[in-house]
Amino acid sequence: MSQNNKVILVTGGAGLVGKAIQTIVEQEGREDEKWIFVCSKDADLCDFNATKQLFQKHKPTHVIHLAAMVGGLFHNMSHNLDFLRKNLHMNDNVLQISYETGVKKVVSCLSTCIFPDKTAYPIDETMIHNGPPHPSNFGYSYAKRMIDIMNQAYHEQHGCTFTSVIPCNVFGPHDNYNPESSHVIPGLIKKLFDIINLGGDTFTVMGTGKPLRQFIYSLDLAKLFIWVLREYNEIDPIVLSVDEESEVSIKQVAEDLAKAYNFQGKIVFDTTKADGQFKKTASNQKLRKYLPDFQFTPFSQAIQESVDWYKANHTSARN
Numbered sequence: 618m619s620q621n622n623k624v625i626l627v628t629g630g631a632g633l634v635g636k637a638i639q640t641i642v643e644q645e646g647r648e649d650e651k652w653i654f655v656c657s658k659d660a661d662l663c664d665f666n667a668t669k670q671l672f673q674k675h676k677p678t679h680v681i682h683l684a685a686m687v688g689g690l691f692h693n694m695s696h697n698l699d700f701l702r703k704n705l706h707m708n709d710n711v712l713q714i715s716y717e718t719g720v721k722k723v724v725s726c727l728s729t730c731i732f733p734d735k736t737a738y739p740i741d742e743t744m745i746h747n748g749p750p751h752p753s754n755f756g757y758s759y760a761k762r763m764i765d766i767m768n769q770a771y772h773e774q775h776g777c778t779f780t781s782v783i784p785c786n787v788f789g790p791h792d793n794y795n796p797e798s799s800h801v802i803p804g805l806i807k808k809l810f811d812i813i814n815l816g817g818d819t820f821t822v823m824g825t826g827k828p829l830r831q832f833i834y835s836l837d838l839a840k841l842f843i844w845v846l847r848e849y850n851e852i853d854p855i856v857l858s859v860d861e862e863s864e865v866s867i868k869q870v871a872e873d874l875a876k877a878y879n880f881q882g883k884i885v886f887d888t889t890k891a892d893g894q895f896k897k898t899a900s901n902q903k904l905r906k907y908l909p910d911f912q913f914t915p916f917s918q919a920i921q922e923s924v925d926w927y928k929a930n931h932t933s934a935r936n
């Protein structure tokens with residue numbers, strides 16, 4: 618590799634999104650980019666000195682910053698302070714050290730679940746700061762919103778190209794299946810796997826099943842992330858989501874999972890459990906202007922692949 622080639626450091630590289638990016642770059646096999654995937658074992662990014670040593674070791678020219686405390690609705694509801702503090706620390710350290718070490722571009726990760734609770738739909742990139750987030754995940758939301766504020770400030774004061782993407786709910790291989798902290802799809806993938814293994818005939822899903830969500834397959838998101846790193850030159854964030862018409866209810870998710878497992882029992886809804894925000898419908902119009910022909914994997918196919926991955930890897934998965 619020549620001196621002018623990119624060295625791309627991916628924080629959170631062992632997680633759901635990081636593993637998907639690794640899969641795609643390995644498929645591409647480009648020789649002009651060196652990719653380095655790191656996780657918490659390499660450095661605790663809440664620790665400024667450890668983060669600095671990590672950057673001094675790898676000397677990245679580009680950073681994809683995925684590392685974060687991440688969790689589903691129920692984990693957020695019980696740990697808002699931890700989500701706020703850990704994510705604020707990590708983001709501040711990664712962006713400041715990127716600036717100090719001359720990193721040319723940083724792409725960080727927001728989420729459609731940080732938008733205002735009371736809002737017009739569809740939500741778009743201009744509306745992030747327009748009102749308080751849903752109370753269930755205000756810690757995560759405010760920490761993530763600050764990334765956009767920091768990106769604007771680093772650009773204004775130092776001319777840095779630090780930007781961010783806004784994915785909708787992500788799922789795929791290497792997800793977090795721990796029932797205490799998982800998002801809905803991996804949580805239900807593990808739950809149904811265990812029910813089937815124990816010979817059960819009732820699949821209980823939390824909440825009413827009525828909330829609506831946009832879900833993106835991690836391998837699709839990975840392709841879009843790599844495109845943002847290489848081609849997207851705005852500081853302002855960009856929504857990386859499936860189209861609005863692809864929004865599905867939690868009930869639909871449960872039914873598609875049952876089909877993927879060929880589960881013939883009944884699905885019931887525990888309405889004593891929280892539903893969270895009813896919907897978070899985001900517009901991907903900005904993305905479509907750049908990439909009008911991008912093909913998302915059909916939801917049922919992505920669900921089948923995710924179930925098949927879990928069946929093959931459940932012993933080593935994050936349970």
Ligand code: NAP
Binds near residue numbers: 657682707729787
């Ligand atoms: P994930 O699977 O939980 O992975 C998180 C990664 O962050 C892991 O590699 C973890 O390291 C690392 N990490 C956590 N705390 C760390 C620390 N203190 N120091 C260093 N590394 C640390 O999460 P993900 O779903 O891939 O999420 C990636 C990004 O996408 C996050 O920024 C998240 O906010 C965003 N996002 C996710 C979703 C979603 O539905 N999952 C939706 C929208 C946006 P270990 O592997 O060592 O634990």
Ligand code: GDP
Binds near residue numbers: 730
């Ligand atoms: P959100 O999209 O940020 O709200 O996070 P989740 O991925 O956790 O999705 C939450 C939605 O799925 C809520 O409507 C929950 O009631 C519903 N849900 C149903 N079963 C589960 C489950 O086992 N785990 C989680 N996290 N959510 C569930």
